[in-house]
Amino acid sequence: MAKPKAISEFIIERDMEKCIKCQACVRVCANDVHIWDGESGETISRDIKCVGCHFCEELCPTGALRIKRNPSETRENAHWKKGYIYGITRQANSGGIILTGMGSDRPHKNYFDCLLLNAAQVTNPSIDPLREPMELKTFIGGKQDKITVEKLDSGGWSVKEKIQGLLELEIPIMFSAMSFGSISLNACKALAEAAKVSKIYWNTGEGGMHQSLYPYADRAIVQIASGRFGVNVDYLNNAAAVEIKIGQGAKPGIGGHLPGEKVSEEISLTRMIPEGSDAISPAPHHDIYSIEDLKQLIYAIKEATGYKKPVGVKISAVNNVAPIASGIVRAGADFITIDGIRGGTGAAPVAIRDSVGIPIEIAIAVVDQRLREERIRNRISLVAAGGFRTSADVIKAIALGADAVYIGTAALISLGCHVCQKCYTGKCNWGIATQDPYLTKRLNPEIGAKRLVNLLRAWTFEIKEMLGGMGINAIESLRGNREQLRGISLNEMELKILGVKHAGEAW
């Protein structure tokens, strides 16, 4: 047979009228797409190597470059899409699993797009957030079954019960777990700084905490995953909260693998593993085979941290998510993180990323419902993760029953990410998902932090406007308030599971 040629996904158009031959594109492309040919005095671009990250296009001082999708007409049809045909061709060449990065790009039904928000008209007034106070403050952690308020002699009031350690968030958004290893130290610094400024929390992921990030530890949620990388008593005690990671939305049921070539001296010190060795996180925690085992780990961590910090458990959204969440509450966790099918990753097999798990919208609804029915909803905070794109997604998740959301991809996009899905190659031109010193310096954490803070600020304004429109002045009044949502293009079963009425149905 004639072996099929590798197909270039992108084509590079160079406007020769505009190209000034400054060679900036040649110098910056980590994939060696552009090369300078001294003989002809021309820059040559090789489409086949292009991953479509648009770094050269953004940097080109004259706008001479355009990266476009290759319009070549593969004989695709409704069933045999281009991606599947290319995938098979690649696998027939390599015999390997097809890896990818970021969250799923498949057109799974998007329930956020099928949920519409309410607004106040005539019978209840809407609120203008610019003129009236609007409360977005959120507390993460278990809350008491009841509180007793006592009047003090001084005239004030005091709560009798001792409230255990809670995380105080200025807005119900946090940065999701991305380890130093999967992303660069500069990216971690930008996230940590932005979390500090915006008074929210960032998450170390399972890679331990680099020494230079300890000043941001009081705004950090530290993770303990199956690899137990970088876990020591300082790591736990410096943090604001601890999260046990059981699963990740992009790859439920499988572990992680940071290739040895990425394990630099800094990463080896942070993860406490030899330099250059593969960092493998096993699929399961080998000491957790039941809720009882999970309880042991939760309480071991609580003992180590003196019962001062909330301990959470992160699971991916799967069929049994509601009963598992119930078990997690009973195991003593203070918050539960659920990561939906569209959750991002540094590397995962395409087949798993796109086919395993359930959408986060459904997971939030069923977990919130189940915990309410069992009357244990107050004992835990529900943090949702996986594909939050706008402030509207955030507010819909909260109305469905989440306490707060984690944003990962959205945060990275504000740092420059163009969602090219090549995180696993370690050649991120934007300096995010790489450890190459030539590339990591491209992310200036000062600029990054500023942009992240801007993003959160913008979403805060939007959330306040939407809340005000509903006539609500505190995010707490929206939490689990599904009357503020209506479904559209959803069937009866979907409406029932989401616990929302169809558009057009009055209260």
Add this chain to the structure above:
Amino acid sequence: MVKPKRIHIKKNYCIGCRLCEVYCITQHSKSKDIIKAYRGKEVKPESGIFFEEKGSISFAIQCRHCDEAPCIEACITGAMYRDQHTGRVLHNREKCVGCWMCIMVCSLGVIKMDQREKKAISKCDLCVDREFPACVEHCPNEAICLVDSDGRKITEE
């Protein structure tokens, strides 16, 4: 003496794209238009920036506008002089005879020779007619910053 604003370089964030040079050349060209400067008929000026690179570390360095500038001391015609209003070290092409003593004494090596007219030229003038030098404004990663005489960063905002 007025102390000039200075350019502060952050080698940790220089991505080595050399766009500072491109914008320096554009700014000092006749038309100040990037495409005309590079592709038009006008003479393309030299950039006042020296780009250094070793391994993954790179940075762009330009004239530091020293408080005690040896190039001014060494200049036999007074072509190299200090601007009294801004404190910048500037170069007057009309007076320059091309002895290149300034190049000899510059400890940072940030003055370039002009082989065409045999004059010392291409020295950073902190972009005389701009508030922010072109390299500072266009550095994509803010690896080149403008700082005031006390070392505080001056931002465009």
